[in-house]
Amino acid sequence: MFAWFRAGLVAALFVIVTTPTQAAQKTFQDDALDDAAITLEADLKDEAGTVEKPVIKLKQEGDALIKGQDLEGAADVYVQIVTVAPDDAKAWRRLADIWLLIPPSDNDDGSTRFERARTAAYIAYQRATTPDEEAADLITLANAFGKREEWRSALNVLKLSLKLHDTPELRAQYDALREKYGFRVANFSVDSDAASPRACFQFSEALPKRTDFSPYVAVAGEDKPALSVDDQQICVEGLKHGETYGITLRAGLPSTVDEDLLKDAEFTIYVRDRSPSVRLSGKAYVLPKTGQEGIPLITVNTDTVKVTIYQIGDRSLLDNVLGYDFERNLQGYTLDEIADEKGEKVWTGELKVEKELNAEITTAFPVTEALPTMAPGVYLLAAQPGNVSSEDYGERTTQWFIVSDLGLTAFSGTDGIHAFVNSLATTAPLGDVELRLLARNNEVLAVKKTGADGTVTFEPGLARGEGGLSPAMLVASGDGGDYAFLNLKQSAFDLTDRGVAGSDVPQGLDAFVFTERGVYRTGETVHVTTLLRNAAGVAVPDVNLTVVTERPDGVEYRRSVVADQGLGGRSLDVPIISSAPTGTWRVAVYSDPKQPSIGEVSFLVEDYE
Template sequence: MNRVLQGVLKIRNLFGAALLLFLIVSIATVVLILAQQIQLPQNGPDLHVKVTDIRPNEYLNTLEPTNIFIHFSRKMIPDDSLNILFSNVPIEIEPSIEGLGKWVENDIFAFYPSASFKPSTEYLIKIKSNHTYEYGNRIDEPRTFKIRTPTLVVTNFWTELADVTEPQFWSRLLIHVTFYYPVDPQELREHLPQTLNGKLKLELQETGPSTEMTIISEPFRSQELNGKFPFAITKGLNCVGGSIPMQADYAPGITIPKPEPIVIQNVRSEGAGPNSQVVIQLSQSAALSEIADFITITPKIDFTVSQNWNEINLIGNFKPRETYTIEIKKGMHSLAGQELERDFSSKVMIEDIPPRVTFPDNAVFMSKKGSQLLAVETVNIDEVTVEVEQVFPNNIVYYLGDYSKGYFGENTERLGRRIFFKNYKLSSDLNEPLTSTIDIGKIVGDTLHGVYRVAVRRKDQRWTYDSRQVMISDLGVAARLSDNYLMVWVNTLGETKPVGGADVTLYSRNNQVLLDAKTDSRGIAVFENIAEKIKGFEPFVITVTKDGDLSYLQFSDCLISTSDFDVSGRPYLARGYESFLYSDRGVYRPGETVHLVSVVRGVNGAMPQEFPYKVKITDPEGRDFKEYKLTTKEGGISALDIEVPSFAKTGGYNLAARIGEDLIGQYSFQVEEFMPDRIRTSIATYKESYKAGEDVKIDVNGTFLFGPPCAGNAVGGHVTLDADYFQPTGYSEYAFTDPSVTFTPIQAELPSDKLDEQGNHTYHYRVSANLKPPSSLKMTLSA
């Protein structure tokens, strides 16, 4: 028993000794670490000062200049030498990069490069200096530190099939590749396959360096070529300005889906009456040129056909509460050539026209001596409420700035008063528009004048309404405003006679009186040398009063378009330089040479001294095409011969001449197979903001300048989704973003199609609900 107890005691003693030894070693280690971190007071010079830390210690950020901070083991300078920039820095960087440095702490040196570090590059940093620092300290750091910018990688890759018009029912494969850095297309071609599966030829579309590249195939029939195919970007590809190439092949492979038969998924009606439509939703886009031949409507009505991606729109005068039979014969083709395998028939009932109230006219000016009837149109409404409010003259600036285009009735007690409120019963037929009139003169009376807001609302659903602004006055106002001059004409509306002695006042947007005067016998008031008087203010509205009558002219709503006038020319050069660029002609075919001349002059046409500048050319999609470096050596005149590749995109090419970042001249030329008719294109969406997962409805309209709509013309589009900063009004002290989240812009092509007879086409683009931007997203549309 005693031996066992002695053994246990020995084990306990050994364990206690081991534990004590471990604690002693741990304490010694902590003391040693603290001794290394805490700089003890110096009694003499340290000739072997080392670097204890360097930041960043591995990766640099090439998106913006990155500073380098070096922490030394000793204090190197006194307090009075902190935060002083100098160029003789104690570090050497290879590859070299210029910059300045300063001591931000006694033992921390900061290097501030003058430019961003090169992409995909490794930098070697040596810490060395022959300088003697505080206490006689000297730097003796034998190590070489390595930091590098991220290497080139593919950040996004996707493919899509684009239908071609000729040959019919053929497609092209589009391969979209996004790189972390811009790459040169000439070098990229060396790392791309020339064909897909040895059969389908591939061609790189871009001609200038870019982060986004598109490879397109020759036309093919997807019925004959589909399945999985190998595709790889081989290693060794380098970015523009980089030194470390891709270290491995990027081989995602490509899948061309097998075409599926075209299927009709849904038939629905939208609206009733003129320009209403029946929408047929398909599993894939159909060939617009043949749709009308396969569709019949019973009862028979005249209709036109438009297409929106995979939806067919039958536009006509569909009568409310009428049932129509939509029949589609088999054999209708999709754009990929797939057929509708059997006949289709469906009935659709047109609903009633939703209740609505509309004023046919915009804001109305009414003469005190003329008709003062205001027309209003209602549909499927039995009783309305008519409301009239007067805006007080002294509140006209606030009203025009904040309330005239907003929700009627909101906070209007601050600006005026309600003078009329009455319900009216209407007698109208179901689904038939009814036009009624409101006698504003009778409501207002002979003694009142000025600005009024008239609203007509559905009695039991006040949100169904429309409103109009009405000004009752006999004063007509016209004005001419330039940088330093303002002229105002005042005439009677009824007889166009000049009004003398009228008070004319110019207000700023923040309700400050900038100028005031009276009209002369000609009805004219002239203000000269006004630049200094209106400096720092925005001229907003002119008011005119005479004998209790009031009228106004708001600049933002009354500007006359200069498109019908010769307003060509440019302002005189006040400082710096400008470049006049011109070519031998304005239109070139692919494969030709553009002969360009650039003439640089200073103020008053002075000959410039010799200095370099650059000319950059962008293609029709806004991507870099070519860049040239020129000088003003030969009297400021330089000549360029620009080779246009045979595969160059057609469209407008823009040239910009710059000295550093300052733009000094611009020019553009066209690359066309032939000179097309000029077309005006407009794009509109139904809302300004959307939620993730919502469907964005994009209306595109094309009209020939000085001609008819672009009926039947090809249409295409492009969507770009990029990160944006969300900052709601009233929450400026809060941040609504996650800086740790990065978002790569998303590029999407809208499918090729044709415009309808009115030159219109509607696209649908669904914003993915799975996107995770740092804050919000911004959508850029082009067509």
């Protein structure tokens, strides 16, 4: 921690200017500190109460208290001074200096006082009238930032102070602070477990974009190392396992804070061999009944894989599929809980795999050989390298799966839930497949069988269930014990980022409202067209619609009742007066003005040449 405190604090005090002065726009501005300054002044005014003594007398008392080392008493006096003379920048700085000098105690760690000192120093800087005063205020502000360990802010204001008043002492203090807390290499890491290892260096500040860093990174024995840059990190790519590298980050490497790396940073890095591991090639939980060769396991530096398979039965399926753990890797104790409480352990053993140093080997685990007969429910395969000791709290590679030829799809609308069952092998629709619709509370809402077209429709009332009775899952049972399920609570395919989200399904009448263009000048006429349709998309004639036009400020501009002009269509001209406000205007259409609108459109009114 650094600290600056002027000897002039105990010297004769300057004459205070009590008349307000208009300070010029300052180089250093901070919105948060501007807000804090307003709050601090109000708080100090309340704390000071009624001040009866003149400022000169108060300064004399404060001077005496400082000499007597009564810093808390001196701070109380200076609170009164800045209350009656709020434009005295020197008094604000003196108050900040005193607050910074008061040592922490068992009952007060000083954090609130340091925060106040930072704000007081900022006020002093904003109200200073000379460059020398500004420089002194910035030094106090830097000291306050340092007390709060806000080193970047401290460096920034110290650098600004040096521009205003450069001294050898201050320059030495800045350089020492710059070396310790300025732009520097903060840490490094070696990603040895990746197929293509790399060494990454993390910096204390962000790195500039679109900058060629190759002149600043040297790798012994390589002319042009492969580099990648991301925010505060530079990575040397394309390293090899079992090799040692000498990497130098050269002085002058730039940052986004107008500071360069002060000196070369040299590193000797060894890239070890990859740790034994096993992982999955994907998270899809439905394995096709025909054509599949098992669950692919990708192994590294191990010749055996310990495999355990668990089964969760049909009646316990819902809570587990809708729970947090579904399709995630599980801890050892969670798997034990499944075996003891939620399901059962149905198979355990070892899988022999090929081993090639640091290479990824893919081996299919033969599910149908391990489990010739599969019961309804979901299965979990947990795997770990055979040469790694088991840990109860360690994460295991976990594949949730079912083996089925039943491909399920569901659509929900105002007319109910439409379910489709197709063969995963041939895509053909499958008839005579039993479908159970389960509620969130695990109650069976309905049971139906698919027709020859492979479809089933569940009534609209079932789709509108709420709470525990809301539809949550479809469970399918086919010939030969074939079994599949579909989670109705998970997010559907989200195509909104492709611009094809569409509109909400109408519950009754639906108005399609549009204008002939999107931008108008004042004085022009907007032509609004409305097409009225029902939920099936059929034109609705002979219905009067209320068309309300609103200005950008939400004030109603015009309200018109428009009759049907044929096949549910109608048009309305809305003249925009020359004095109309610019911005986004809104047109809303109502079949009943007391109910929500059934259609809307917006347009811009702008002044343009």
